[in-house]
Amino acid sequence: MLSSLTSIQLVIITAIFMALSLAGIAVVIRASLRNNQVMSRRLAGSAAKKVRAAPKPRVVTPKIIANLGQHLTLPGPEEISRIRFKLSQAGFYAIKSIPTFYGIRLLSLLLPVFGFLAYWALYAPNLPPEKLVLIAITLIALGLFAPDFYLRQRINKRKLQARDGFPDMMDLLIACIEAGLGLDAALSNVAKELGKRFPVIQINLDLLNLELMAGRTRPEAFKNFAERLGLDEAKSLNIMLKQSEEMGSSLGTALRTFSEEMRSKRMLRAEEKAMALPAKMTVPLILFIFPTILTMMFLPAAARISKAFM
Known part of the structure; x- marks a missing residue:
């Protein structure tokens, strides 16, 4: 003691x-x-x-x-x-x-x-000392990986939000460009319009505008924008804008073609999720729904049989 x-x-x-x-x-x-x-x-x-x-x-x-x-x-x-x-x-x-x-x-x-x-x-x-050591190691492991896990989850969540709002951003950008605005002014207007629905895109567009105002070149600023979002669509937009600027092609036409491609990719992703839904529903059906149905079907018969033998 x-x-x-x-x-x-x-x-x-x-x-x-x-x-x-x-x-x-x-x-x-x-x-x-x-x-x-x-x-x-x-x-x-x-x-x-x-x-x-x-x-x-x-x-x-x-x-x-x-x-x-x-x-x-x-x-x-x-x-x-x-x-x-x-x-x-x-x-x-x-x-x-x-x-x-x-x-x-x-x-x-x-x-x-x-x-x-x-x-x-x-x-x-x-x-017991064995449990003490095991619990201490578990707590240390959780404390070591918890901040990184939270960071990854937050990044993935923001990527999903940005991916959902990217086609709308492209449509607004095309409308502003075809209305006669320059690219910088169009980006500023798009950021204001998307502030409530897609704040992730709005914040990154504001940072993009700040980089352009600070004197950073447009390809470099759009490259940083794409890296912050972490989307393949943003990286493709950066490449498309760079090629359009080098070749002197119409920016509105290039953006419209790019927007159509983004919407087709969005539809393909939705179709992939819909096709994967039956396979994902198989396990819940087997574990939860089928046992309930079988119980409802055979329970009355089992009750009658038990009464007959009593």
């Missing part, structure tokens, strides 16, 4: 010490970054006067988590570039999105383990 009590006290003391250590590190980091944050806000304010406001970034976690991830992780340039690309695809465009992501990843590793250790020390001290 004494040894068990001593181990519980050690676990509690260790957990409290680590929690206080993390809190102290966070406070020190926050104090050390205060001047840098002030300078960043000044620079951001001066830049905002020259260029119109970009889409409002999503505030996911407090700044202290971003500072924690910025100073407790040292990823390489390739890893930073990969995470920045994934975060932009997921819709996180803020400057501190990368350190915030690493801070969330770090906390998702530590907090579940600390919580489980506290629960074990207070309510389940007699838990």
Whole structure:
């Protein structure tokens, strides 16, 4: 009993010490970054006067988590570039999105383990060591892969939304071009029209317009637009616009032909889903519907037979 009590006290003391250590590190980091944050806000304010406001970034976690991830992780340039690309695809465009992501990843590793250790020390001290190690490994694995899993799910969801709205974007773009607007003005009008129905496309079109206003070349801006959306249709649009500009062909005609191809692909995808529906319904039919039907058919007969033999 004494040894068990001593181990519980050690676990509690260790957990409290680590929690206080993390809190102290966070406070020190926050104090050390205060001047840098002030300078960043000044620079951001001066830049905002020259260029119109970009889409409002999503505030996911407090700044202290971003500072924690910025100073407790040292990823390489390739890893930073990969995470920045994934975060932009997921819709996180803020400057501190990368350190915030690493801070969330770090906390998702530590907090579940600390919580489980506290629960074990207070309510389940007699838990076998094998189960203790298994639960700790499971929590660490979940904390390690949960942020990446959420990021992938969000990217896939945004891709589906962008794919659904891409044909409508093309129709509006064609209407604006044929009405006599330039490509830049047409993109701005399309972004305003699609803001409520397809906000994913609207945000990416606004970023595209900002890149063009900042002086980036049109092929490069459309390439970044296609990479953010992650759609084959957007990549094909970039190639088509580049070829149309190089050859001097009519932009309206090229866009109309491209829009018809996109709508035919959309119809093919719908037909593929409809053809795959019977195969997907087979398992629910076998597991849920057929047993119910068989029960309704044979239960009255079974009841009568049982009464006859009673």
